[in-house]
Amino acid sequence: MQSSVVPSLEATTIPDFEGLEQLSSPIGQDNESVGTDGVRVGIDPTAAVAVVQLSRPAKRNALTQVMIDQLVTVLGQLDRSEVVRAVVLMGTRKGAFSAGVDISELTKLTTGEAHERRFLSDLNGAFEQFSKPIIAAVEGLALGGGFEVALSCDIIYATEEATFGLPEVSIGTIPGAGGTQRLVRALGKYKAMELILSRQLISGQELAQRGLVSRAFKSDEDVVLEAKKLADRIAAYSRPVVSMAKQAVLAAENNHLDAGMAAEKQLYYMTFSLDDFKAGTSAFLTKQQPEFKHH
Template identity: 60%
Template sequence: MDSLKNIKVAVDSQKGVALVRFDRPAKRNAFSQAMIGEMVSVLHHLDALDTVRAVVLTGGPDGPFCAGMDLNELVQITTSSAHKRAFLKDLTDAFAGFSKPVIAAVIGFALGGGCEIALACDIIYAAEDATFGLPEIKIGTIPGAGGTQRLARALGKHKAMEFVLTGDSASGAEFERLGVVNKAFPRDQVISAATSLAERIALMSGPVVQVAKKAVLTVENSHLDAGMATEKMLYYSTFGLSDFKEGQTAFLQKRKPNFTHE
């Protein structure tokens, strides 16, 4: 863990809690391939660490949580290369296979892949003024790390469809009202509240907590694996579209995209 460049990990062995913080401020904590590799390694390491029984995941006290994928890298990926390397599968698999509770502490924005990472956590605490959204549609693609699947399960088809098809965002307070966020707080209370919850959970029997998490996830995972596999295939398919290239280029050039619908 000493070689991490984009993620910081602090383990309190006495309390059984690990605090994992995204640390790529120059890129608003956007995920590069290197950062994905680090996140996967961190999850594998913490899952095997007996002294950790609960995890808090955050972007830090000032935010942001995560801006999603680094578009400078994403724009270079083709449909064929995405299939060949199973793009994002290592990250989604690492979250899906993590046996201990993960509490997202969201301050600032959690957009695109950042929102998907929050949704992949077991519990979400957020600042009242945090911003959640899946804006991929605006740059010529779709969510590809479970966003369409988990948001639909949290909100129901109709409300999730509106968010996915418009790319609109919602505040932490609104997502609390809609049932996506467990609790919303003033931003200076989010991390301490999430840490307190993690410490409470860590007092329980570690093996029993893991079994309880697995039991609850059985409801979601009954169809989630198939849904996410389909989502990824559809996501990869957008990489070959002219509108995908236009969407990424327009975003990087800070202009509105001119989609040609092809």
């Protein structure tokens, strides 16, 4: 695994997102990271939302090992952060989300080296272990590993004309970051088989019709801003309750019905011990707005 320098969450400048001027870093600083390749992070401390940007626009945000390392580290930091309760993951504004893993690096890997490095396993693990909701805001291309990153998120917002696909068979390999498994769960075996084996591309509009993309937006709408608004709403609720709700939903994906029901019931009962449960139910009974303390 290559080492990489990941900027401090507190010291990272938020990219200049059109329509998101209200975002500000906890500590103001120069915009030194603009124009550099990598993963950039901005935090809106008032809303408790982080915006993570894949930033290698000249290469359509193709993922290098350095970028993968950075993303893994950033997700770990954000999951531990007391400031952040929801995350938006985006690519280039009005550009690509990600065209996939950088092919020039991929061609240097042998089977033995991939096993030794457990290539992409850390990326899968970072998403699977992340306890807070992540919303992918997809514009432009989300191909190969880029599509798999979006599939690893909890919610996908996309433009109608965004282009998704797993075209790995056309370069002599297969999806390797969860694409085959997650696409079958999302679309069913037959449609997933068709998309993967024929390297078929599919639009954000069609994926929204099929239920994989939660919402598809027209070209004059701002998908990143809409994802940020959704993250703001989610972050306003109790952090442990949102985390438990996420766990319960994921239990349905990974278990048969009886096991999923048991997991849901256990998590449901656990909420009764939370201060936020008492705050929420008391506020409801007195027709007040709840003030969640996130414990």
